[in-house]
Amino acid sequence: MRKLLFESLIRPPLTEPRPPVSDAAMTELAAAVERSARRRLGRSLSIRAVDAGSCNGCELEMHALSNAFYDIERFGFRFVASPRHADVLLVTGPVTSNMAQALERTYNAAPDPKWVVALGDCGRDGGCFAGSYAVLGGVSKVVPVDLHIPGCPPSPTDILKGLLGLLENVNEKGRVS
């Protein structure tokens, strides 16, 4: 163990360059910000993940965000254990009928102001599960969505780009108001 700890002191950090904010995410974001006034949050965002019927692919990439390469806590993002602590609900899946109520309750449990980010192609409109008797077809069918991050699954970098976009806009809004 000592050897490993020592090595990690001398090895350079395993990080990737900070990604630029993607255009698609920005456009959606502008619309989101228009919808309601946003208070300044400071450079930190607490995220509560909610799986509303995902295949688990999106969750794998969410997990990857915490590994030594992406280390999202350095951006001020952290995953929290309760919706009561959350600024953002990061929701995946086509929203199955069996999960709709749990999603709604989780949303209601999160304090205002809050944002909902729909993650993945399923989260937008049900993806390849759209039309099934068992899914509602996208996060916005149940709770209002502020931002959508596409992909199947979106890579950790894509998720990071989307979240950064969200944060930067919130801050800007905070400055003007």
Added chain:
Amino acid sequence: MSALSHLIEKGASAQHHAPWPRAVVDPAAWTSAALELAEGRLTLLGLWGEARAVHMALLDEPASSIAVISLEEPADGYPSVARHHPPALRLERAVRDLAGLEPRDLPDIRPWLDHGRWELRHPLGERAATLTGPDPYTFLRAEGDGLHQIPVGPVHAGIIEPGHFRFTANGETVVRLEERLGYVHKGIEALMAGADLIRGVQLAGRTSGDSTVAYAYAFVQAAEAAIGLAVPPRAVWLRALMAELERLANHLGDIGAICNDAAFPLMLAHCGVLRERVLQTANNVFGHRLMRDRILPGGVAVDLSEDGRASLKALLAEIHRRLPALVELYDNTASLQDRTVGTGRLRGELARQYGAGGYVGRASGRGFDARGILRYPPYDQLSFEVPVLNEGDVNARVWIRIREVDQSLSLLGQILDRLPDGSIMRDIPVINEGREGMALVEGFRGDVLVWLRLTQEGGIERCHLRDPSWFQWPLLEAAVEGNIVADFPLCNKSFNCSYSGHDL
């Protein structure tokens, strides 16, 4: 004659079912199969239904043979298998929810996947309108002095799939755990019906995100078996290459995550780096981190370039270099061993009774591995071992993973060295008749079963996908008993059953 071939001989054999036989049997033979299962002479591989038939896939382990038996027109119900053989219980509850077929004398008549919230009932059978509103679900009772219940989920505290756990505890000790699943039921099998093979493989690859390669692999093997299509050798080898990369990535991630649940995040950090290297290399080489949609009916979607081969070789070298220190760290950290050794013990008889696949079975003495026993290509030309331990605790499941990482590294090396040249895709021929096919592929979690029936036009009439978790989830309930509540995450993670793959 083996128990299985005896059963098959008694029935009427189905036309064009490949590569294993399927026979339509009478209720007496069906029940005798259930009794064989209960006696441990056969292993249950799957049980599924459609509007007018119920099917059961059986494995005769000593003979390495597989067959499907079917019961037709069970409109007024069919003899329950679970009545004799408990591993069939959840499957029969699901068959009733989905196809509306009634298992007679089923010991547990509660619905399983159907929470009363779908647009309709019996989506795979004679569809019926849904009832108004969900019925309340009655959990099993546990009575006694000082018992209390802890309900957990479906939304959990971490980044985990949704499911509900009902613990009954006496102080800190769990006396009963009851699972309730079905929250992520997406209706995949109903979406499959009427789809073409391309959409079919897409859906199959999204049944369980961490096993996207295994599912696509099993789906195309079943389809190709039905059609009778031989795939170019290079494609066959590339499929195995992806399957081993997927296994490697998942095992690395899980070894770290299990240690993290024992409050040892250093392992998670290091294993997370190795997992990420695998995913990044997969992305560079095959264009997708999870290698999703890379396996197609007839072959694979992307070829491996020389550069790709070199970066895979570099990846293998890096893991070879870094892994021993991590294994040593795991093995020599007393505080970690204190949490994993003796925790969540699964008895060997239970693992065998339930036909537990993957590391769950192999850590409890059941050495079944579809790659080893069925030797589907290219594994028939590769050399590898199937590690088996008998302790059945969290530690044993970690060690099976560690040894499987070694095996996968060796398999990847062999594949890269001997990858045949040639094309990677073959056209799908027109079949002009209904056909059935089946496959069993070893995913990282265990054997994934796909059974399908194609229409004359080559579309999908019915496709059934069975995740290894069906037989592992009930065992988790057993393994947790007598452990403290705080060790549940550790037990759960060491099983790492799929929710999405199970709920479908």
